[in-house]
Amino acid sequence: MTYTNTDLYKVKEKMYVATDCIIFGFDSGKLKLLVFKRKVSPLEGEWSLPGSFVQLDEDLSEAGRRVLKETTGLDNVFMDQLKTYGKKDRDPGYRCISIAQYALIRIDEYDEKLVEEHGAHWFEIDHLPILIFDHNEMVHDALMQLKQNARYKPIGFELLPEKFTIPQLQKLYEAIYQRQLDDRNFRKKVLSLNVLEKLDEKDKSGSKRGAFLHKFNYKNYQKLLKSGYNFEIAG
Amino acid sequence: MTYTNTDLYKVKEKMYVATDCIIFGFDSGKLKLLVFKRKVSPLEGEWSLPGSFVQLDEDLSEAGRRVLKETTGLDNVFMDQLKTYGKKDRDPGYRCISIAQYALIRIDEYDEKLVEEHGAHWFEIDHLPILIFDHNEMVHDALMQLKQNARYKPIGFELLPEKFTIPQLQKLYEAIYQRQLDDRNFRKKVLSLNVLEKLDEKDKSGSKRGAFLHKFNYKNYQKLLKSGYNFEIAG
DNA sequence: GCAAAAGTGTTAATCTTACACCCATGT
DNA sequence: ACATGGGTGTAAGATTAACACTTTTGC
Numbered sequence: 001m002t003y004t005n006t007d008l009y010k011v012k013e014k015m016y017v018a019t020d021c022i023i024f025g026f027d028s029g030k031l032k033l034l035v036f037k038r039k040v041s042p043l044e045g046e047w048s049l050p051g052s053f054v055q056l057d058e059d060l061s062e063a064g065r066r067v068l069k070e071t072t073g074l075d076n077v078f079m080d081q082l083k084t085y086g087k088k089d090r091d092p093g094y095r096c097i098s099i100a101q102y103a104l105i106r107i108d109e110y111d112e113k114l115v116e117e118h119g120a121h122w123f124e125i126d127h128l129p130i131l132i133f134d135h136n137e138m139v140h141d142a143l144m145q146l147k148q149n150a151r152y153k154p155i156g157f158e159l160l161p162e163k164f165t166i167p168q169l170q171k172l173y174e175a176i177y178q179r180q181l182d183d184r185n186f187r188k189k190v191l192s193l194n195v196l197e198k199l200d201e202k203d204k205s206g207s208k209r210g211a212f213l214h215k216f217n218y219k220n221y222q223k224l225l226k227s228g229y230n231f232e233i234a235g
Numbered sequence: 236m237t238y239t240n241t242d243l244y245k246v247k248e249k250m251y252v253a254t255d256c257i258i259f260g261f262d263s264g265k266l267k268l269l270v271f272k273r274k275v276s277p278l279e280g281e282w283s284l285p286g287s288f289v290q291l292d293e294d295l296s297e298a299g300r301r302v303l304k305e306t307t308g309l310d311n312v313f314m315d316q317l318k319t320y321g322k323k324d325r326d327p328g329y330r331c332i333s334i335a336q337y338a339l340i341r342i343d344e345y346d347e348k349l350v351e352e353h354g355a356h357w358f359e360i361d362h363l364p365i366l367i368f369d370h371n372e373m374v375h376d377a378l379m380q381l382k383q384n385a386r387y388k389p390i391g392f393e394l395l396p397e398k399f400t401i402p403q404l405q406k407l408y409e410a411i412y413q414r415q416l417d418d419r420n421f422r423k424k425v426l427s428l429n430v431l432e433k434l435d436e437k438d439k440s441g442s443k444r445g446a447f448l449h450k451f452n453y454k455n456y457q458k459l460l461k462s463g464y465n466f467e468i469a470g
Numbered sequence: 471g472c473a474a475a476a477g478t479g480t481t482a483a484t485c486t487t488a489c490a491c492c493c494a495t496g497t
Numbered sequence: 498a499c500a501t502g503g504g505t506g507t508a509a510g511a512t513t514a515a516c517a518c519t520t521t522t523g524c
Contacts, residue, residue, distance in 0.1 A: 012288045014249035017321075017332060053247045056330050060321030084319045084334050086252075086295030095291050097252060099319050099332075167503070184505070185487070207502040208495040402476070419478075420514065442475035444521040 016096035019063045020051035020135065022082065022142040023072065025107035026159040030124045031175040032107070033139060034072070037119035038132060042093065048132045049139070050118070051098065064101035071118050073111030078104045078158035082142050090134050102142040104158035125175075150176050152232055154195065157216040165203050165211035166190065173234055181234050190233055195221045251331035254298045255286035255370065257317065257377040258307065260342035261394040265359045266410040267342070268374060269307070272354035273367060277328065282364045284373060285353070286333065299336035306353050308346030313393035314338045317377050325369050337377040339393035360410075385411050387467055389430065392451040400438050400446035401425065408469055416469050425468055430456045 023034040038048040050071045054063040064079055079101055086097035107122075123129065128139060150156045156172055157164075170186045190196065197217045202210035224231055258269040273283040285306045289298040299314055314336055321332035342357075358364065363374065385391045391407055392399075405421045425431065432452045437445035459466055 012251065013291050015252050015289070015291060016247065017250050017252065054250070054321070054332075056248050056250060057323055059323050060319060060332065062323075081318055083316055084295060086289070086334065088292055088294050088297075097289075097295065097334075099321065165503090182488075183503090184489085187504075188506095189486090204495090208497080209493075209501080209503055210495080211503055400476090417514075417516085418476090419516085422477075423479090424513090439522090442521090443523045444474085444476055446476055 016091075016094060017054045018051050018096055018098040019054055019060060019067060020049040020098050020100050020138060021064055021067050021071075021079075022049060022100060022102040022139055023068065024102065024104050024125075024142070024146065024159065025110070025122060026172050026175065027107045027122070029171045029175065031159075031172075032122040033125055033128060034115070035121055035123050035129070035131065036071070037121075039119065043132045046132045047121075047129045049100075049135045050120075054099070060099050061101070064099075064103070068103055068105075071115065071120065072105065073114040074105055074109065077106075078155060082138065082145055085134050085138065087134070100138045100142065102145065104146075104155060106159065106161055108161050126178075147176055150233070154216065154221055154231060154233075156233070163199060163201065163203070163213040163215055165206065165213055166196075167206060167211055168203075169214075177234065186234060193224060193231060193233075195224060195231070251326075251329060252289045253286050253331055253333040254289055254295060254302060255284040255333050255335050255373060256299060256302050256306075256314075257284060257335060257337040257374055258303065259337065259339050259360075259377070259381065259394065260345070260357060261407050261410065262342045262357070264406045264410065266394075266407075267357040268360055268363060269350070270356055270358055270364065270366065271306070272356075274354065278367045281367045282356075283367045284335075284370045285355070289334070295334050296336070299334075299338075303338055306350065306355065307340065308349040309340055309344065312338050312340050313390060317373065317380055320369050320373065322369070335373045335377065337380065339381075339390060341394065341396055343396050361413075382411055385468070389451065389456055389466060389468075391468070398434060398436070398438075398448040398450055400441065400448055401431075402441060402446055403438075404449075412469065421469060428459060428466060428468075430459060430466070 025032045025034065034050070035047050036050050038044055038046050050067050052063060052067045054060060058066065060081070061079070065075070068077065068079065069075055082100040082102050084097055084099045088095065090096070090098070125143065128136070130136065131139070150173065156169070156176065159172055160168060166187055167183075169190065170181055170183060173186070174181055195217050196214040199213045199215060201213045203213050204210040221231070260267045260269065269285070270282050271285050273279055273281050285302050287298060287302045287305075289295060293301070295316070296314070300310070303312065303314065304310055317335040317337050319332060319334045323330060325331070325333070360378065363371070365371065366374070385408065391404070391411065394407060395403060401422055402418070404425065405416055405418060408421070409416055430452050431449040434448045434450060436448045438448050439445040456466070
């Protein structure tokens with residue numbers, strides 16, 4: 001950053017820098033959010049996003065991954081920066097800005113014990129409790145971003161198990177967009193992209209007949225991007 | 236933010252928080268960026284984005300607007316947060332994170348003297364010099380964001396004078412998307428949105444015949460949003 | 471009168487939407 | 498045999514893309 005002459009006469013003070021994580025999961029056809037019961041004062045016992053101060057010796061993204069690891073036991077998950085919240089009075093105690101980062105996790109992989117130890121709970125996205133500070137705003141913004149990104153980037157797959165069925169994928173997109181999609185059109189479109197690899201296995205958990213499992217094919221996705229780029233699922 | 240038990244044993248240290256502004260303008264058919272010659276050590280004399288430390292008693296957005304005001308004299312311009320840059324070693328001197336914010340300004344309105352006093356220069360977006368630290372990365376990211384946003388939100392108009400012609404608007408979009416657009420299709424699409432108000436005046440600076448001036452109509456835009464929302468210019 | 475930019479319509483191709491029935495299987 | 502979700506095709510409508518000529522006017 002550059003500072004101009006006038007800045008030199010201003011006080012340059014440091015401030016606290018935190019990061020809060022918006023952790024999305026998808027389970028039983030519902031989009032869910034991982035929320036914690038705060039263990040420290042002030043506002044002990046209130047619901048809150050998991051977060052931490054950023055250490056002097058770690059990148060912002062490292063701090064986000066550390067929080068995620070500490071609270072879910074998960075490594076190597078999709079994570080992206082959302083926005084930085086920096087209203088001067090957002091934290092009543094002291095001046096503290098927070099970089100919100102959102103994560104998409106495969107809910108079947110997370111460490112349930114670890115999560116419970118931390119007093120955590122998965123809430124359905126449209127039945128969230130009141131969260132501390134500006135955390136509800138963060139979740140709202142993250143959901144908007146998720147909707148936006150899911151449309152043009154294949155991030156939806158980060159929320160599903162490695163192997164998934166087309167109906168599962170559709171339910172995920174319906175949960176993200178918060179509206180129904182036509183099953184014939186959805187299937188047509190998603191298959192036309194050529195980024196799904198059909199497996200020989202079936203998943204019978206959803207029906208008696210069973211639905212074929214598919215895998216996301218990153219190589220074909222890269223090809224798609226090169227060949228003019230138009231990944232777009234539903235809308 | 237929440238901190239977990241383990242955090243309580245970690246050092247909670249404050250850090251410097253800065254903001255850097257990516258200021259876009261549009262002039263002579265080219266998308267431009269306002270860049271400054273750094274006046275303080277280290278890296279004095281190098282090109283840099285305008286920036287400042289964030290004061291303890293101001294919101295992040297206030298800090299951005301302050302920088303903008305100090306460097307261009309402009310108030311009340313479109314400004315939005317881009318991303319926060321927080322690699323631990325991004326500033327060689329001390330740990331400092333920077334919230335990048337981008338602004339779209341009507342280049343005809345800015346205070347040229349003020350800008351020159353600060354050793355500033357407008358560079359064409361594809362002929363930028365090397366900037367300090369991670370500033371080139373910031374610009375790259377801001378340009379991506381601008382491309383993305385211009386497609387679905389009417390932010391392009393922030394870069395034009397209040398009154399503008401259709402060919403001017405088209406050149407702007409061509410500069411943002413960095414590709415040619417078909418003039419007949421562009422005109423058809425943009426007029427079909429019903430958000431432009433045709434004036435009786437002509438602008439003759441671009442041609443002998445002159446082109447009709449138009450104004451962006453915010454009320455109609457609000458109507459468009461309510462009635463199902465599909466603002467989309469070109470692609 | 472000519473150069474230079476403004477303005478105008480049509481058609482083919484593509485993509486999106488709406489919609490209804492048969493299939494496979496566990497009970 | 499029936500209930501349940503999985504899987505398939507088609508036609509109408511909307512949108513996009515490609516494309517060429519006339520208009521105005523300052524020089």
